[in-house]
Amino acid sequence: MAPEVLNSESLPRHFSGECVVTILRHGTLGLCESPCCAMMATLPSVTTRICFPPTRISATIAANQSAISRSTLNLLLLPCHISGGDLVLSIQNLTKTYPGGVRALRGINLEIPPGMFGLLGPNGAGKSTLMKILATLLEPDSGSAHLDSLDLIADKNATRRLLGYLPQEFGVYPKMSATDLLNHLAIMKGITNRGERKQLVEGLLQQTNLWDFRKKALGGYSGGMKQRFGIAQALLANPKLIIVDEPTAGLDPAERNRFLNLLSSIGRSVVVILSTHIVDDVRELCSRMAVISNGELLVEGVPAQTLEALRGRIWTKIAATDSEREALEKSMQVVSTHLVGGQHELRIYSESSPGEGFSPVDAELEDVYFLTLSRHQRN
Numbered sequence: 001m002a003p004e005v006l007n008s009e010s011l012p013r014h015f016s017g018e019c020v021v022t023i024l025r026h027g028t029l030g031l032c033e034s035p036c037c038a039m040m041a042t043l044p045s046v047t048t049r050i051c052f053p054p055t056r057i058s059a060t061i062a063a064n065q066s067a068i069s070r071s072t073l074n075l076l077l078l079p080c081h082i083s084g085g086d087l088v089l090s091i092q093n094l095t096k097t098y099p100g101g102v103r104a105l106r107g108i109n110l111e112i113p114p115g116m117f118g119l120l121g122p123n124g125a126g127k128s129t130l131m132k133i134l135a136t137l138l139e140p141d142s143g144s145a146h147l148d149s150l151d152l153i154a155d156k157n158a159t160r161r162l163l164g165y166l167p168q169e170f171g172v173y174p175k176m177s178a179t180d181l182l183n184h185l186a187i188m189k190g191i192t193n194r195g196e197r198k199q200l201v202e203g204l205l206q207q208t209n210l211w212d213f214r215k216k217a218l219g220g221y222s223g224g225m226k227q228r229f230g231i232a233q234a235l236l237a238n239p240k241l242i243i244v245d246e247p248t249a250g251l252d253p254a255e256r257n258r259f260l261n262l263l264s265s266i267g268r269s270v271v272v273i274l275s276t277h278i279v280d281d282v283r284e285l286c287s288r289m290a291v292i293s294n295g296e297l298l299v300e301g302v303p304a305q306t307l308e309a310l311r312g313r314i315w316t317k318i319a320a321t322d323s324e325r326e327a328l329e330k331s332m333q334v335v336s337t338h339l340v341g342g343q344h345e346l347r348i349y350s351e352s353s354p355g356e357g358f359s360p361v362d363a364e365l366e367d368v369y370f371l372t373l374s375r376h377q378r379n
């Protein structure tokens with residue numbers, strides 16, 4: 001059978017960088033006219049690493065196999081076509097107004113490199129709207145989002161193959177076991193080789209610490225177990241963009257800890273966006289972060305650097321009475337108030353000592369968050 005020859009024009013525009021190719025059938029994939037042609041190999045249902053861009057790819061099919069069509073080859077290559085090192089999610093001027101007139105996003109610009117990115121904002125800030133747009137579930141009014149050169153908004157099918165998404169409300173079939181549902185979802189994701197699928201599903205059940213409960217009906221899972229199952233399904237098909245929307249809300253501290261440890265174990269070479277209103281989630285996990293409120297981007301950067309501007313400017317005092325607390329709230333820039341042993345401890349922003357009884361303290365990410373929100377509300 002004559003090999004089908006694919007030239008670079010027949011490949012998707014965003015096809016570049018290093019990639020992992022999983023060939024699901026026996027066959028020979030040869031790379032021509034590129035430095036990689038030495039890697040030509042017979043690939044019996046294996047995963048191999050090949051460099052791109054080649055100027056030409058030819059798929060030569062073993063005599064007893066049917067030909068791999070161009071679309072099949074593209075399908076096999078697409079889920080992993082982008083090199084981890086270059087991967088950047090670039091969001092430009094994204095806007096969304098809902099039919100009722102709510103302006104949920106007012107021109108969001110973000111550059112998100114590989115690693116864990118925390119998207120922090122209060123309820124109603126627009127986080128889920130942004131997550132849904134990136135996950136191809138919602139159409140923006142204007143703006144763009146690209147992962148490397150892949151257009152997430154225009155090229156939804158290719159985006160879905162790269163995407164692992166854990167929505168805020170993650171429904172499961174309550175009577176199915178974790179193994180059965182993961183297996184089913186893996187088939188839907190196009191992982192048709194039985195042996196490969198079994199290995200993948202079992203690996204994910206181990207990684208998410210659900211191995212001992214793999215045969216239990218999902219309806220009987222705790223909140224934390226459901227969220228970990230959600231991560232297992234999001235990791236199917238080796239995603240390059242993982243979106244996790246408010247995952248720790250409602251989890252008890254032990255479950256939350258287990259879940260955050262699991263998230264932190266996900267590779268650093270993929271973009272992971274964690275949307276949350278819980279500052280500690282971001283502090284514990286994320287190498288970069290942004291704060292949004294009312295559809296606007298307020299702060300963006302490395303968490304430790306965002307603290308710099310507050311160095312030496314956060315002070316605390318315990319208010320002895322409610323009237324003292326009220327007076328302080330009126331006269332000072334109060335960042336937050338916490339109850340400590342039944343008493344109100346106030347954290348104050350001030351460029352110099354606010355007066356007697358105040359102690360300087362290290363700024364925390366929560367100070368950045370609350371101060372940013374209150375300054376935004378005042379403007």
Ligand code: ADP
Pocket residue numbers: 098099100102103104121122123124125126127128129130
């Ligand atoms: P967050 O995830 O930060 O809580 P959302 O993106 O869910 O914020 O919501 C942003 C704003 O858009 C809110 O004011 C919310 O009420 C509004 N909103 C969200 N979804 C819809 C919808 N389907 N129709 C109308 N308004 C919506």
